[in-house]
Amino acid sequence: MNDVAIIGVGLHPFGRFEGKTAMQMGVDAIFAALADAGVDWRDIQFATGGSWTVANPDAIVGMVGLTGIPFTNVFNACATAASAAKACADAIRLGDYDIGIAVGMDKHPRGAFTEDPALVGMPSWYAENGQYLTTKFFGMKANKYLHDHGISQQTLAKVAAKNYRNGSLNPNAFRRKPLSEDEILGSPMLNYPLTQYMFCAPDEGAAAVVMCRADLAERYTSKPVYLRAVEVRTRRYGAYEVNTTFAPVEEDVAPTVYAARAAFEKAGIGPEDVDVIQLQDTDAGAEVIHMAECGFCAHGEQEKLIADGATEIGGALPINTDGGLIANGEPIGASGLRQIHELVRQLRGEAGDRQVPGEPKVGFAQLYGAPGTAAATILSR
Structure with a gap:
């Protein structure tokens, strides 16, 4: 089994780009990642990729250069990109290839997850009469969690304000204007306790990552980052998600818990070793919940940690240093x-104004996708 290193990353800014397709954004992300790795497209031996709105991401090879490489399409809702990363890493681990690329891209219309249920195979009347449950589900989930663990709505505003501040430091973010806690709490209530500015927005963008066998990484870069684990898990009992709710489900069986535990076990790294964290913040409540589900604190401890600044860029648990989904939006x-x-x-120490101090060595990322699929990724220097 081979260890895997990341030698190049590329990002097309997230936002709205009139007249530019998701595939064109994906091309830009690929070329940015190749340039970062110091390799050419002809050096890539295989690719994996995913999208919600592009049916055949593999067609992107015709836009970057037809070399005949294998390309595997994946889709796992909001966990799509982690699934693409896992497929890419596993092929290198198993020795099938030495170097490959994972790419993700999407271009969502405004209100895509509330006004266009056809994207998930549901009839238009489902949204027209108010039954599409995306924001309602997240609101109910956050409301129950806050009630059960004694967490205030003010804490949700602190999470969102922190992510807007971080996004203002990120030139690739969609929302780059800091918002105060009062502005966030005073924005329209969508689904209690979540206001408008506590939610992310569906938008547009693309990203790509070049990986290779770890023993080859120093051919390409003096700063390799090692992919220690990517684990994807689903629920063990029933379903507990937006449009597939059936069977009783206990709160302690969240797939994020399983994915995080599996990733930490595979990497031989614990939550206490992590220096910088990315959590799925589809809404501010999700970030709070995932802090505990991933093992970074006990349920109910989040309010004090957040109030004390632990999740800020300079804190002990810096979370969503680039603004997360709340500032970047989510092209799935x-x-x-x-x-x-x-x-x-x-x-690598290349994050500029949002750089975590103290030379971070271990990073953790978590995703959660409907209808109950979670992924956890661990990186290290």
Whole structure:
């Protein structure tokens, strides 16, 4: 079994880009990652990729150069990009290839997850009469969690404000204007306790990551980052998600818990060893919940940690240093590779104004996708 290193990362900015397709953004991300790795497209032996809105991401090879390489398409809702990264890494670990690339891209219309249920195979009337449950589900989940663990709505505002501040330091972010806690709490209530500015937005963007056998990495870079683990897990009982709710489900069987535990076990690294963290913050409540599910604190400890600044860039648990989904938005196919892009920049010491102090050595990323699939990734220098 081979160890795997990341030698190049590339990102197309997240936002809205009139007249530019998701595939064109993917091309830009690929070429950025290749340049970062110091390799050419002809050096890439295989590729993996995913998207919600692009049915055949493999067609991107015709836009970057037809070399005849294998290309595997993947889709796992919000965990798509981690699934692409895992497929790429596993092929190198198993010795099938020496060097490959994972790419993700998407271009979502405004309100895509609430106004266009056809994207997930549901009839238009489902949204027209108010039954599409994306924001409602997250609101109910956050409300129950806050009630059960004594966490205030003010803490959600602190999470969102922190992510907007971090996004203002990120030239690739969608939302780059800091917002105060009062502005966030005063924005329209969508689904209690979540206001408008506590949610991420569906948007557009792309990201790519070049990987190779770890023993070859120093041919390409003096700062390799090693991919210690990528683990994907689903629920063990029933389903507990947006449009597939059936059977009783206990809170302690969240797939994020299983994915994080498996990743830490495979990497031989514990939560206490992690220096910089990326968590799926589809809404501010999700970041709070995932802090505990991933093992970084006990349930109910989040309020004090957040109030004390632990999750800030200079804190003991810096979370979503690039602004997370709240500042970047979520083009689903690219979102998890954006997380890896940020962790690689942080571990290399290349994150600029948002650089975590003290030369971080270990990074962790988590994704959660409907209907109950989670992924956890661990990187190290």
